[in-house]
Amino acid sequence: MKFILLNLCLLYFSCFGTLSQILDSTNVQIIIELKYDTLSIDLSNEKDFAFDNLVISKLNFYLSNFCFTDEANEVFCIPESNYLIDAEDESSLRIDLMIPSKLDYTNLQFNLGIDSLTSVSGVFGGDLDPTNGMYWTWNSGYINLKIEGFHPTCPTRKNKFQFHLGGYSAPFSALQIISVAGEKNEKTNLTFDLKRLFDEIDLAETNTIMSPSHNSQILSKKAVNSFYVDTKE
């Protein structure tokens, strides 16, 4: 009888050994808020965002390689954390990450875009599937940040502006590593404020970027300051 019990215990631990691992982890939910200053950008149900004379018709971007850092710079990184944020898809605005319960952190770090290693490793599914409209068909690589819309100052057909920002290899790597202050919290509101980016763009001059380039890099860098963790609850 003891022997059977011993074997059953071994069975239990080999099957459910991971349960103890799971119990030591906790879930952090990152809620992405897409804003233009204080206004919410919601493009679901075929809506456009309009404010003043500005219209936003498309807003998509990749966030990847999430890491939690603390003052001593110790990090906990989540491998293969690639997420496609789509203003037309509400469900894409919530990211669930498992971190060790004991981890204390002061900063949230992530990439705006997909890193070069992933970009040269062939095709993947889910958020990385190249048929999500965020992958160039004529030249390998992901579109890190896509913003489309209209503004009367654009000297383009239909006054349209199109920013397809990407590029994973030198000399046009557009990937940005972003670190925002964010205290340990079950739910973290990560805001992307498009106004901060658009305040730095003269749409009459800069309105069309459709390939890896110097301009793509410049604009991608400017987008870094648009991200912040919203601490007011």
Place this chain on the structure above:
Amino acid sequence: MLTLKNKKIILFIWIGLFLFISAANTQKSTPLKFEIPNNWPKPNYNFKNNPLTEEGLKLGRKLFYDPILSKDNSISCSSCHLSFTAFTHIDHDLSHGIYDSIGNRNSLALSNLAWNKSFMWDGAINHLDMQALAPINHPLEMGESTENVIQKLQASRDYPVLFYDAFGDSTITGEYLLKSLSQFQITLISANSKYDQVINKIPGIEFTEQEKNGYSLFKKNCESCHKEPLFTNGELLNNGLKLDSILLDFGRMGITKSPKDSLKFKVPTLRNIEFSKPYMHDGRFEKLSQVLNHYTAEVQHSQTLAPELKKQIKLSKNEKIDLLAFLYTLTDKEFLFNQKHSFPRN
């Protein structure tokens, strides 16, 4: 106590667990081995991300020959990559797509793709899995969108089952579409030409005097770029072709925007060159003799010219004939007429 009865109970518990785990992990697809030809380097393709299976191969082959990939269901991959002619489109300097649209480049011969470092004449595509996106979405080739292709496949009678057999999922995605096409293309291995048989010392197969002489000339003049056994070094180089004033195709520079890459194009393989005319990125040379004439008398010197071509290549009339004789030994009839590569009949 370790009685016989107790031992049996324990055994049954473990067998039960084993069966449960096996059932939960049923692998429905049949793995295939990728055969590396004798003495060839290791392939670049990462099979871990897309393991070769019979079902994946069957699906990829069906897709390769299916015009459903194009907007008006008239153009398939095989329209420009025909098996009997080295998986290229002969007699056409520039390929044509839907609505008789003419593109701006010659179609490349497909073989030994697992060893490629990059794809397309300008190396625009960095991985075989991603290559099909280019022709499918190009307005002058298949004129479709990948999303639309997936919808058509999902609505078809046969494809959902084939996708399920290959990937355990009848919901078709871009990932599965591209992986299956890769699996078929990766099996297009050409390594059994007369040249290969001589190198591998197959009894009874020997070069003629002409071919032997041609091989020496090849090693002296062509080997540095058209390296054995793939007969390409996979690099992007400027081979001194005069710029076509209508096409204005600057090759790699179109991708990197760097003047250092002006007029650089991928070194293509010479395997099956006998059957892959016309030659060069814009198909400007109908005959191999014209190609040789270019290399001996017409190379345009510029800042970006391949260093291998800085010194003039000298070949007499007879030497050119011998060199051509050698190039014909790169024809692999087994590859060209392999029924496993051609249009699927089932």
